[in-house]
Amino acid sequence: MSRADYPVAAEAVVVGLGPVGSELVLPHLPENVLFVAEPSAGDLAVAEGAIVRAAYDVDRDLLARMPRLRVVARTGVGVERVDVAACAERGVAVAVTPGSNSRAVAEGAFAMIASLVKRVGESNAFVASGQxxxxxxxxxxxLYGKTLAVLGFGRIGRIIAGFGAAFGMRIVVHDPFVQAEEYENTSLDEAVRQADAISLHLPxxxxxxxxxxxxxxxxxGLVLVNCARADLVDTATLQAALDAGVLGGVGLDVFETEPVREHPLAGDPRVLLSPHTTGLSEGAMAATFRMAAEAVTAVLAGGSPAHTAAVA
Known part of the structure; x- marks a missing residue:
């Protein structure tokens, strides 16, 4: 499709890269913008804005195919798959959507912690198998009276600390850059030594x-949940720690390679695996696409996004 094939009223084209639901972004884009959820090469050639999912690469090759691009709006805050430097060279703004899924991730992580501590999965399997x-x-x-170590005290870490405190847990925090005012701050070594459960929220x-x-x-019997980055703890380490009784439960929402086909910990009753979806609740998805669409709208109107990624 060429630019001439678009409706006369369309003054700009915005594309979705990765699965982007039109119904979630159209209400937040100007009426004179045409949104293309599944763009062709022709659509990319005329697109001025792109709303990009986490698993999609925005590299120099893609940028070369999008000569009119003015803004990349990344759903979430991680830009490791976006060539931010190349965008800066082209004058393309890279917008992010901080906070849009923080509560959803915190809820998912704490749900894993509570399920593992209460042995919900093991109890269900016990009854279902007729034992x-x-x-x-x-x-x-x-949970009550136990110690939750929150490693990383950003938006998500603050929320999950509040969840733990509401359940009567003692909260200790380790963050190399942030000091918690309402909780005890510890070194990493002390956090691990004191914890009954650990939740990871660091880059x-x-x-x-x-x-x-x-x-x-x-x-x-420590319970460890990782909804942050897979490389914070190796799968081989988790397996060895489970085998040795060091860990009593593991919850993972992030993996070295995604999607996962055969994970070494799959089937272990002490392990919960989720397909990188803790941040993809209905409310979080609506919020992140709204923020991304608003960032695109701001640039198309001659302004700047509210939140941008800096060049490393």
């Missing part, structure tokens, strides 16, 4: 945060 009356009943743990890219030798300093 009740013959096997050893899984004994639930407690990745700095090597393994929780190697096996550090996890061995924790209380036996």
């Amino acid at each position: 009740w009356g013959s096997g050893s009943i899984p004994v639930p743990g407690d 990745g890219g700095g090597g393994e945060l929780l190697p096996l030798e550090l996890l061995r300093t924790a209380k036996p």
Whole structure:
């Protein structure tokens, strides 16, 4: 499709890269903008804005095919798959949508923690398999009075700390850059040593945060949930820690390679796996697409997005 094929009233073209529901973005785009959810090469050639999902690469090759592009609106805050420097060279704004899914991720992470501590999955399997009356009943743990270590005290970390406190948990926080005023701040070593449960909310890219030798300093049966970045703790480390009884439960929403086909921890009753969806609740999706569409609208109107990614 060429520009001449679009409706006369369309003054600009915006494309979706990755699955982007038209019904979620159209209400927040100007009436004179044509949104193309499944763009062709011709659509890319005339597009001035793009709303981009997390798994989609925006590299120099794609930018070369989009000569009129003015703004990339990334759903979420991670821009590791966006060539921000190349966008800057072209004068293309890179917008992000911070906070749009923070509560959803925190809810998902805490749901995993509570399920693992209370042994919900194991109890369900115990009853469903007909072991009740013959096997050893899984004994639930407690949240009240236990220590939750929140590693990373940004938007998500603050929310999940509040959830834990509401359940009567003691909260300790480790963040290299942020000090929590209402909770105890600790070193990473102390956080691991004191915790009954750990929730990870730090960026990745700095090597393994929780190697096996550090996890061995924790209380036996520690529950560990990672809804942040897969490289914060290796799968092999998790397997070894589960086998050694160091970990009593693991919840994962992020993986080294996605989608996962055969994960080494799949089927372990002490493990919960979710397909990187804790941040994709109905409300979070609506919010992140609204923010992305508003960022595109701002640029098309001659302004700037409310939140942009900086060049590293």
